[in-house]
Amino acid sequence: MQQVLIHLIKLQELDSQLKQLESLKGDLPNQVSRLSEKLLDSENGLKEDEEKLKVYQKERAMAEMEIKALEGNQTKYQTQLFNVKTNREYDAVTQEIENVKVEIGKKESRLLELMDAEEETKSTIKTVQEEIEKLRKQFDEKSTELKKRLANTEKDEAALHDQREKVLRKLEKRIVATYDRIRKAKNGFAVVPVIRNACGGCFKTLPPQRIFEIRQMNRLFLCEVCGRILVWDEKKSEGLE
Ligand SMILES: [Zn+2]
Structure with a gap:
């Protein structure tokens, strides 16, 4: 699961960059x-x-x-x-x-x-x-x-799409479908890091036990409020040490 979540974080990064390029147009x-x-x-x-x-x-x-x-x-x-x-x-x-x-x-x-x-x-x-x-x-x-x-x-766009394809190949179709569904419903952001003990998407504070579980990266946790996939992103997350 850990690997799946890491791939999902990467996928979100690539999609965010693509979205940014799209907005330039x-x-x-x-x-x-x-x-x-x-x-x-x-x-x-x-x-x-x-x-x-x-x-x-x-x-x-x-x-x-x-x-x-x-x-x-x-x-x-x-x-x-x-x-x-x-x-x-x-x-x-x-x-x-x-x-x-x-x-x-x-x-x-x-x-x-x-x-x-x-x-x-x-x-x-x-x-x-x-x-x-x-x-x-x-x-x-x-x-x-x-x-x-x-x-x-x-x-840039072609390179991003290329990387995206590679990541997609490593993920199960079922997971990709969930990711795409949330991304479309949530303005392009399906995977959000825990930031300051809260969901990085809707800022709902998370209980310490949940943050601990998310940090384990052993399961797919969806935010109970906004439905996004919660991850512990070493680059962005802060919270309980
Ligand atoms: Zn949320």
Whole structure:
């Protein structure tokens, strides 16, 4: 058990150093990932708008063609009008002309709708493009800054992770799981030394008998108040001699 506790003390030391390195990066990693998400959202929005614009343009081209065809019909009927011989024929052709006019009117108002929709979509696209450009610039700035900071800490971090792996291999999975659970729940500190006869995590005073037992390092003792693993760390602990 003694060896296990010594490994746990080492693991805590390494994790504390890693946490410190992490805090040097500040909020930058979050900012970079938030910007990248926003950028992706905007780019997807842009794609959708561009698709929408294509659909409108296609329908408009179609409507223009149909109007042209209808106008052709109208001209044809108007020519026919000169050649009618009976009133009935005249009424029939006139009716056809009326029908075509109504049809043209419908198509033309759809055409206007489509032109409006196109204008609106184009203006949305322009806004989104500007937004994307702005986001891209921010993203580039922040990620360059992050890369710079990472370059400074990268080596140290890699070395710490390396050592951490080595320590982990010496510990039982069950113990590591307990350690990780406490560490996550307790702001990164799972293993705390006894300091001035108290828990180094929550400062709850410990009974002398408990301190004696902890000093033996024969068992895993959890603080009854904060639940952290209590150890006697020769470098940091003070208490009953
Ligand atoms: Zn405690």
